[in-house]
Amino acid sequence: MTGKSINSLKLLFLSTPVGQLGSGLGGGVELTLYNIALEMHRRGHHLDIVAPAGSRLDSFPIKEIAGELQITAQTQERDALICMPGNSLLANMWECARQIQGNYDLIVNFAYDWLPFYLTPFFNCPIAHFVSMGSLSDAMDQIVEQVAIQFPGTIGLYTKSQAETFALKSSELNSSWCEVLGSGVDLSLYDFCASPAPQLAWLGRIAPEKALEDAVAAAQIAGIPLKIFGKMQDDAYWKQICQEYPDAPVEYMGFFSTQKLQEQLGKCQAMLMTPRWVEAFGNVAIEALACGVPVIAYRRGGPAEIVQDGKTGFLVEPDSVEGLVNAIKRLDEIDRLECRRQAETEYSLEALGDRMEQWFQTIKQLANPSS
Ligand code: HBI
Numbered sequence: 001m002t003g004k005s006i007n008s009l010k011l012l013f014l015s016t017p018v019g020q021l022g023s024g025l026g027g028g029v030e031l032t033l034y035n036i037a038l039e040m041h042r043r044g045h046h047l048d049i050v051a052p053a054g055s056r057l058d059s060f061p062i063k064e065i066a067g068e069l070q071i072t073a074q075t076q077e078r079d080a081l082i083c084m085p086g087n088s089l090l091a092n093m094w095e096c097a098r099q100i101q102g103n104y105d106l107i108v109n110f111a112y113d114w115l116p117f118y119l120t121p122f123f124n125c126p127i128a129h130f131v132s133m134g135s136l137s138d139a140m141d142q143i144v145e146q147v148a149i150q151f152p153g154t155i156g157l158y159t160k161s162q163a164e165t166f167a168l169k170s171s172e173l174n175s176s177w178c179e180v181l182g183s184g185v186d187l188s189l190y191d192f193c194a195s196p197a198p199q200l201a202w203l204g205r206i207a208p209e210k211a212l213e214d215a216v217a218a219a220q221i222a223g224i225p226l227k228i229f230g231k232m233q234d235d236a237y238w239k240q241i242c243q244e245y246p247d248a249p250v251e252y253m254g255f256f257s258t259q260k261l262q263e264q265l266g267k268c269q270a271m272l273m274t275p276r277w278v279e280a281f282g283n284v285a286i287e288a289l290a291c292g293v294p295v296i297a298y299r300r301g302g303p304a305e306i307v308q309d310g311k312t313g314f315l316v317e318p319d320s321v322e323g324l325v326n327a328i329k330r331l332d333e334i335d336r337l338e339c340r341r342q343a344e345t346e347y348s349l350e351a352l353g354d355r356m357e358q359w360f361q362t363i364k365q366l367a368n369p370s371s
Pocket residue numbers: 016017018025026027028029030070071072073074110111112113132133
């Protein structure tokens with residue numbers, strides 16, 4: 001679907017407050033926000049983005065907001081108090097949204113934080129909440145549930161398994177309490193590679209919840225070099241892995257732009273995904289498939305709904321390094337073209353755009369039945 005779509009929407013996106021867009025600190029949700037922005041723009045919708053000062057998103061104009069970054073939710077305990085720094089960037093972003101909300105049909109929240117959910121009833125403009133991780137804290141579970149009850153249909157997320165991590169208590173909610181939206185990438189940016197080099201890839205924020213150490217251990221046992229790509233989020237964690245596996249054949253490549261990343265990724269025989277937590281989706285899995293790279297992943301969370309076991313990769317017992325090694329030995333069973341084909345049929349930007357546009361239009365309708 002191209003060109004001006006009927007009844008175009010005026011959309012205001014509010015980004016994650018944990019890092020500037022383009023820094024990689026926002027992980028997969030940065031890519032998700034960018035891809036949805038691309039698709040909505042392509043379809044003729046009007047879009048503005050509110051994000052931390054210093055954010056860059058291709059050629060999209062950004063309303064840059066100053067203030068202290070929010071603490072990352074995945075480093076907090078389940079019973080963590082709701083906390084915000086003085087001069088909170090998150091609060092400043094939502095004050096900006098409050099002032100300009102009259103110019104928009106819909107606000108889309110990409111922050112995994114308590115405040116935007118709490119503020120929803122105080123806004124006149126309807127708010128769509130894209131939840132980018134599984135359940136992490138009682139306070140977030142409670143406020144997400146409250147908005148799901150009060151504003152049905154306004155909670156969207158990546159996968160069914162991510163939705164299931166929110167053990168909602170209210171009897172008022174049934175299994176359709178949220179929209180399962182999947183994800184997508186701009187396939188034109190990823191080139192299919194038929195003949196890889198003898199090396200493996202690992203992609204992601206370098207942080208404990210991603211369990212990079214398992215991939216390093218598997219690469220050492222399999223005797224195959226492992227190329228590591230992604231934001232160095234936790235230096236101490238990385239140093240600890242290097243001390244634990246001094247002889248492992250691994251190389252940290254850095255945090256690359258999509259163009260450079262896909263060039264390197266395509267050359268790999270497979271990508272290892274070793275999430276210790278319930279990965280909400282795992283955009284990196286569809287980036288690998290788009291390059292024709294099979295994915296070997298723990299059977300846990302989003303990747304378990306993406307990888308077609310034995311066809312576009314392998315799903316192994318969670319936290320089993322041996323399972324990873326056994327799967328690496330079977331890689332010649334995979335046809336790399338099948339990997340690219342799955343990305344094209346299930347994870348194109350067009351397919352994601354259709355789902356998102358439908359979700360936005362539905363929320364707008366629910367909020368303004370007469371329109
Ligand atoms: N933590 N507090 C907070 N807010 C976010 O928006 C957030 C986060 N941690 C990680 C994160 N967003 C993204 O990297 C993931 O949603 C992908």
